[in-house]
Amino acid sequence: xxxxxxxxxxxxxxxxxxxxxxxxxxxxxxxxxxxxxxxxxxxxxxxxxxxxxxxxxxxxxxxxxxxxxxxxxxxxxxxxxxxxxxxxxxxxxxxxxxxxxxxxxxxxxxxxxxxxxxxxxxxxxxxxxxxxxxxxxxxxxxxxxxxxxxxxxxxxxxxxxxxxxxxxxxxxx
Amino acid sequence: xxxxxxxxxxxxxxxxxxxxxxxxxxxxxxxxxxxxxxxxxxxxxxxxxxxxxxxxxxxxxxxxxxxxxxxxxxxxxxxxxxxxxxxxxxxxxxxxxxxxxxxxxxxxxxxxxxxxxxxxxxxxxxxxxxxxxxxxxxxxxxxxxxxxxxxxxxxxxxxxxxxxxxxxxxxxxxxxxxxxxxxxxxxxxxxxxxxxxxxxxxxxxxxxxxxxxxxxxxxxxxxxxxxxxxxxxxxxxxxxxxxxxxxxxxxxxxxxxxxxxxxxxxxxxxxxxxxxxxxxxxxxxxxxxxxxxxxxxxxxxxxxxxxxxxxxxxxxxxxxxxxxxxxxxxxxxxxxxxxxxxxxxxxxxxxxxxxxxxxxxxxxxxxxxxxxxxxxxxxxxxxxxxxxxxxxxxxxxxxxxxxxxxxxxxxxxxxxxxxxxxxxxxxxxxxxxxxxxxxxxxxxxxxxxxxxxxxxxxxxxxxxxxxxxxxxxxxxxxxxxxxxxxxxxxxxxxxxxxxxxxxxxxxxxxxxxxxxxxxxx
Numbered sequence: 001x002x003x004x005x006x007x008x009x010x011x012x013x014x015x016x017x018x019x020x021x022x023x024x025x026x027x028x029x030x031x032x033x034x035x036x037x038x039x040x041x042x043x044x045x046x047x048x049x050x051x052x053x054x055x056x057x058x059x060x061x062x063x064x065x066x067x068x069x070x071x072x073x074x075x076x077x078x079x080x081x082x083x084x085x086x087x088x089x090x091x092x093x094x095x096x097x098x099x100x101x102x103x104x105x106x107x108x109x110x111x112x113x114x115x116x117x118x119x120x121x122x123x124x125x126x127x128x129x130x131x132x133x134x135x136x137x138x139x140x141x142x143x144x145x146x147x148x149x150x151x152x153x154x155x156x157x158x159x160x161x162x163x164x165x166x167x168x169x170x171x172x173x
Numbered sequence: 174x175x176x177x178x179x180x181x182x183x184x185x186x187x188x189x190x191x192x193x194x195x196x197x198x199x200x201x202x203x204x205x206x207x208x209x210x211x212x213x214x215x216x217x218x219x220x221x222x223x224x225x226x227x228x229x230x231x232x233x234x235x236x237x238x239x240x241x242x243x244x245x246x247x248x249x250x251x252x253x254x255x256x257x258x259x260x261x262x263x264x265x266x267x268x269x270x271x272x273x274x275x276x277x278x279x280x281x282x283x284x285x286x287x288x289x290x291x292x293x294x295x296x297x298x299x300x301x302x303x304x305x306x307x308x309x310x311x312x313x314x315x316x317x318x319x320x321x322x323x324x325x326x327x328x329x330x331x332x333x334x335x336x337x338x339x340x341x342x343x344x345x346x347x348x349x350x351x352x353x354x355x356x357x358x359x360x361x362x363x364x365x366x367x368x369x370x371x372x373x374x375x376x377x378x379x380x381x382x383x384x385x386x387x388x389x390x391x392x393x394x395x396x397x398x399x400x401x402x403x404x405x406x407x408x409x410x411x412x413x414x415x416x417x418x419x420x421x422x423x424x425x426x427x428x429x430x431x432x433x434x435x436x437x438x439x440x441x442x443x444x445x446x447x448x449x450x451x452x453x454x455x456x457x458x459x460x461x462x463x464x465x466x467x468x469x470x471x472x473x474x475x476x477x478x479x480x481x482x483x484x485x486x487x488x489x490x491x492x493x494x495x496x497x498x499x500x501x502x503x504x505x506x507x508x509x510x511x512x513x514x515x516x517x518x519x520x521x522x523x524x525x526x527x528x529x530x531x532x533x534x535x536x537x538x539x540x541x542x543x544x545x546x547x548x549x550x551x552x553x554x555x556x557x558x559x560x561x562x563x564x565x566x567x568x569x570x571x572x573x574x575x576x577x578x579x580x581x582x583x584x585x586x587x588x589x590x591x592x593x594x595x596x597x598x599x600x601x602x603x604x605x606x607x608x609x610x611x612x613x614x615x616x617x618x619x620x621x622x623x624x625x626x627x628x629x630x631x632x633x634x635x636x637x638x639x640x641x642x643x644x645x646x647x648x649x650x651x652x653x654x655x656x657x658x659x660x661x662x663x664x665x666x667x668x669x670x671x672x673x674x675x676x677x678x679x680x681x682x683x684x685x686x687x688x689x690x691x692x693x694x
Contacts, residue, residue: 133559140356140549141267150260164451165268165486167559 034155036097040064040090065091080173086154088173099154114148121145136162136170217388218464224394224415228254230687231395231416232423233457235375236266237357237673238656238680239423240364244328245684247371251418255368256379259403259452262365264425265657266676268450268487269357272339272349272547273677274670275321276314280350283335288346290314297671300343300519301630301664304470308637309662312682313675320677321350328363337547340500340606341669342478343519349670355492355548357673378402380409381457384420384652386464392420392651393693403452417692419651421683422641423676424457426629426657428474433459434626437472447626448477448487458658461633465643466652469660471631475667476624478523482533483561483621490561492548493620495669498536501545501609503589504622505537506530510572510581512589515601521666524624533621535575537568537586540614553618562620571617586612628667632660639683653687655679 032052038045041063043052053060060068068091072079079088089099099113100106115121121144125137136151138144139162150161151172158172229251232239239255247253261267275281276288294314298305324330331353340347352359365375376399383396394416398409427433428447433455435441447453462468479499481490498504499516506513513534514526527534546553556562565571568586572579590611592598598605632654633641639655640648656676663671 140354141263141358142261143362147260163485167485 031155034096036095038090040087040092041067063091064093081158081171084155085152085158085173089154109149109154111147111149114152118148131170133168136168136172218383218385220385220387220393221396221413223413225412226254227415227417228252229416229418229692230254230421230684231256231414231419232421233381233395234264234423234425234656234658235262235361235365235377236264236423236425236656237269237361237364237676238683239264239421240361240368240375241677241680242421242423242653242655242684242687243373244364244368244371245681246418246421246688247368247373247684249685249688251688253373254414255373255375256381256397257375257377258380258401259450260378262375262377263358263361265450265453266357266361266673269673270487270491271352271354271356271359271673272341272670273317273321273324273352273360273673274341274344274349274668275317275674276348277318278321278332278338278348278350280332280335280338281346281348284338284347286338286346286348288348290317292345293317293348296344297663297668300521300666300668302666304473304664306469306661306664309635309679310664312637313662313671313678316678317674320674320681323681324360324363324677328360328367330360330363333547339495339547339670340517340604341495342499342517342523343666343668344670351547355552360673360677378409381424381460382411384460384464385413386649390650391693392416392464392649395420404454416651417694418690419653419687421639421687422457422461422633422652422654422658423656423680423683424658425453426632427455427458428453428626428629430454434474434629437631438474441474441626445476445626446480446482446486448480449626458632461641461652461654461658464652465645465649466633466641466654467644467646469631469634470664471629471660473630473665474626475520475628475630476524476528477627478520478527478622478624480623480625480627481561481621482623484559487625487627488561489548489552489556489559490620490622492552493538493543493546493556493562493618494536494622496545496547497538497542497553497618498620498622500606501542502536502538502612502618503585504534505577505582505585507532507535507575507577510578511585512600515598515603517603518601519666519668520627527622527624533623535577536620536622537571537582537612538618539612540616541610542612543618556620557618562618565617565619566615568617571619575619575621628663628672629657630660630663630665630667632658634661635659635679637682638686639679640686651690651693653683655683 032046035045041060099109125144128137129135152158160170160172162168230246230253232243232255235255235257243253243255276290276293281288294311297310333351333353337351338347339349341349378401380398380401381395382398384392385394387393395414397412397414399412401409428449429451431443479491479494481488503512504516505511514523543553557564569579572582593605593609593611635641635654639653641652641654643649662675
């Protein structure tokens, strides 16, 4: 009996160690903590481990999206697809709460929220009708109603959902 | 082994987990599904302690078949849940070319084409090498007109002008009706609209993990995952759904499931591309087998001969290949410059013939032929712009660009042109379109053709009421299947444009049958 208990304890110890390692390990790899109160330009508020921008980049602490665009134009150093869209939102003055509401447990944001600010999808499709090789905002499959979130991710790199089957070379903001 | 041993082992194991602070570990086992599972057992499934949701009918999949079943069941008064594991509805149906084989359509009538259900049945059986379950194939041929009328009149699907009626490979006559936008989305989106109008919803990102088959043999529910993120097996939240009438499996085929595909056809390695959407995987089919469904012809996997290696997925090339090349042009082996197969043979014969040459075939057409190209408006232009179809001033330039012996290519074209005059293809006995003109008018067009995995004919056995048949030859109570997940309708080879009608016919049958089932409580 005694022997058995020892064995169990040993196994438990090993398992706990493994568990601890996993927890610690994941901590090291963790994404930056999302500080809800942080201003969009205050990179260091969330990016505590490593600076988000190179040292030669001007201080962004008090910048908003308009200030970024003083240098980053469409033609020169385009930001499209470079920054996660949540950052563009924050820099543009759209807080976490604006999409997720006041909560400690943010849920996924339905497309209706996007449309509420950005306007009807049909209008968007009209605006992008000349994009080559084809209009990204309408298709024979889903019309203009494909969920925005399928391409425009907020907290990770956006993707080109069409690319599952097509070779459309879109730059997704 | 004594009974006591098992109990002791089980208990000590449980004790161990507890001491080790094992809640996390237990959860880990459950989520990871380490693979000792109920799969091995043939007996009944454990019922959950609590059902999270209840419905009469649970439909798995939101393509042609699933939505047809959902509409019929809903209209018969059943409460219906439709699950879709992907973030968008429609499965493969929504990227499908949208062409439907129909006997006796108004399009055939307008064109004065004589046809009969028996003729379509004979075409299906011939291509299927008589491996089709005749009673299932017959349902499709005989109910095609009814399904077409349902599409037009009941859910408002629009088809093209009769002059665009297609004559597809393996069919004796032109009977394939394209939807107005040459996409299955025209049907599937109208089905969805109808289902919504009836008060139904499709729950996307919801995965069927397990069917629950009661000790009495009946399928009584399902274990699902909501908020699932394809393809992460452990994602989402587990829920149990009590299903009072029955589950309809309409989960499609497994063309994109390389691992399972290779267990059936080892030569279909990952490098062989597919026309399908990424969610065309086998887990629901495997679940049907696990609960005792009888597997039918699972290794019969179809490759599409009209696919181009120069674009992704199904693409647009199939539209160009089907009309301008196969009906109004020719296909040659670039090495010899000669035709090597009837361009209107069934898909398997053509795909096998291309693969046997060891390289992509070259489809040739001219300015007259390209007019027969289907697809969305501007398809030829888009194909040329994307470099999938290439345009040349002379046949000689076309041959040179593809490393083909010009003299042989010229001879092939001249031969074909002479057959048009006599009305007989002396080489391959191909059906010649009565309105075909000789290939002689510049510009000339070329497309490279190399097959892609397109359709899985096999699946779980069903009867004419769409009930799943078990290994014991008897229907599994409370379990239905329709569309590509079911096997037997097409036998060895499915003819082009017969999948759409198969899905609609059997989807509707499944919906009607399951609604009639007596609810359990």
